[in-house]
Amino acid sequence: MLATPLTLPCGVTLHNRIAKSAMTEAMADRADHPTNAHATLYKRWGDGGFSLLMTGNVMIDSRYLERPGNVVAEDETVLPSLTAWANAVKPTNAALFMQISHPGRQCPAIVNRRPLAPSAEKLRILGVFGTPRAMSEADIADTIARYAATARLAKRAGFDGVQLHAAHGYLLSQFLSPNTNRRSDQWGGSLEDRARFLRATLAATRAAVGPAFPIAVKLNSADFQKGGFTLEDSMQVARWLEEDGIDLIEISGGTYEQMSFLEADTQGQRASTKRREAFFLDYAREIRAAVSVPLMVTGGFRHRAAMQEALATHGIDLIGLARPACTDPDCAARLLSGEVDQIGIDESGLMLGRGPLGANAKGALAGLVNAVARVEYYVWQMMRMGRGEAPDASGRANALGYLMWYLTRSARVALARKLPGA
Template sequence: MTPEQVLSQSFTLPNGSVIRNRLFKSAMSEALGSRDGHATPELARLYRTWADGRIGLCVTGNVMIDRRALGEPGNVVIEDDSGLAALQTWASEATHGGTPCWVQLNHPGKQAPKGLNRENVAPSAVPFRPDMQAFFPTPRALTAAEIEGLVQRFAKAAAIVKQAGFSGVQIHGAHGYLVSQFLSPHHNQRDDEWGGSAEKRRRFVLAVYQAMRDAVGPDFPIGIKLNSADFQRGGFTEEESMDTIKALAEAGIDLIEISGGTYEAPAMTGVKTAGTSIKDSTRQREAYFLDFAAKARQAVRTPLVVTGGFRSAEGMAQAIESGAVDLVGLARALALEPDLPKRLMAGQAPRYQVRPIRTGIGPVDRMGLLEVTWYTKQLKRIGGGLPTRPKTPALWVFCQFLWAQMRAGKRRKPTRLRAS
């Protein structure tokens, strides 16, 4: 088959849900929520654009489960059904034409910039590396009661996502956010039932999955985005990731998206930092984490997605034909070119190539946060009905981001994280 024929094939999940083609829109933070954390017309317009672009399966940007713990200004937050009407509008547009759209649920843990939240929390009070401590505060360690409360927040948010009319839900267990922090021996230095061994570090993600499953029933799809590794010294390893994948598969997870890295070691963006350089062989094969996915395929039959590095229809089709993955994940390319799936399935090349974003300031350029911020700017343009601007200067975007953080921090009052 030609690459476009491979990508145009449908795929059926084990629960019977049908995905119309093999192109998977991976989560990107849109920062288009209202001041009170509700969905907006801009979000609806953005996701209608991707639905019209014929993506096979669409996953939203990280929707937070606690308004006291945002990852960036403009996050949508689901704590209760107060924003249900707006969520229903978003879901209706995002699923236009039969497009499945899943909501990614997240808690940032320690990975939230200074000034945004009154305090950051994490499994343990482990600071960021020295050159990033000016941007990220040292978190407070969660109590056991707070951890139990967060598990229930994930479950409640999942139930509301289903009620709103979305097609599924994804747990964000990658890129250094809270679930990822629990899995990492670097970030999770607890010695209670939530840490101290690889099995105990996995307890949080398994508890979140089970609570969500209980809340949405057996047929509503639940997936997870999971690191193949953290690419940090003393962090989450490939061996631990493989064991986590096996445990999630046994628990009944519907889909596993494989990525890697954190803000401190942003391997998911292809940025070179100490210990995270991408091999030439990987660049030629395009996908950053395909070797790991091939190993995972030997261990589990759960459907797999790899996100990161794909540049051409040929590279995407080869990944699928290899049997290592069932879907190919796209993110930044869709922020530049929202109708890319149509082009790829018509045998046309992408208009733009994704390249690392640089300000020329070393510590800033080594943070995954810069990539998130720059592409968020492109999503805002699409949500506003405007064309993307691939040549937007990175430094200008970063300065705007810092100003927004300061303004958001001034609007917040001190509060202590409660157990539920």
């Protein structure tokens, strides 16, 4: 099953069922353009057996980033470096999709203290984020046009498809959730109106790239927060996306406030689900009952048998791997050949209370530190591979060390950015 090709509704065929899911790379240059490190890293993954490579967040607007170091694709000045990135992957057998995103209120204050959002609902995490400004009709129209423009640039540069990031609490996801969308106009209220922004973005993107160019959406199965976006909401949005001509839906879940996309122990899951590897598999199975469009599930897959089972019995079409690709860039090829049955590393050394710090750290703050530390450990691995070096799985230091590395590096990169017009 893992080696079986998959043909998307637009007609593009992926040569197997293992994809490299998106992770934030934070490797852009001072102008927010991709660098040779992106080309080197993705060429390495392309040679590693994956059928599909999803880039990390590519921003549509240089004023608003997920983090300093994001690639921004908002005008033609980025085309040469985007083309070099895409061309590096062409000799491999992998398709390269650009993940297109806007952070909304999840824009660090070090980048912008007044980010845009559906409503002025501040994200209160350690004072890291500013107070958002509720988007006007002009803001909404401009942002939709920016998604389409970035997709057009991706196609011109030679990328094989795009993915609209509508999960993890970023802007498209914020419009979908009643916790972050308090609007009373046509863009808020009912689920149909909250989904209007995503559907309008998909329509504009499709018009920009044409019917034969793949468009995927990363969609939360749920926010895992009281009063938020639910599984039932996700199923209905998936139905609308299928009606609108989506080619692939990747299932994930959570927001910065509930980082289910980083944790196996998500709220509301049955005990049987927690024992399984794929965090969102039960949710994806429910969504599969609602749509026939190809589904990709990312999060927690570590054993080949579990991947095969997901494909064979749960109706999943594509297995997404992220962190294992950072410590073993050949993991897809090794799984496909049968060389290995298990991938990934033990992350306990990256966590407060379980690693070298030795403290019995608990609570929300420790959870946040742990989450950031694990993300940054894998960013460090990607940077190594971007320099042409091998991953270093022995480098698991401590959670606070990686947190400080993130904070200091983000500040340094933010200060070094060459802003438009500067």
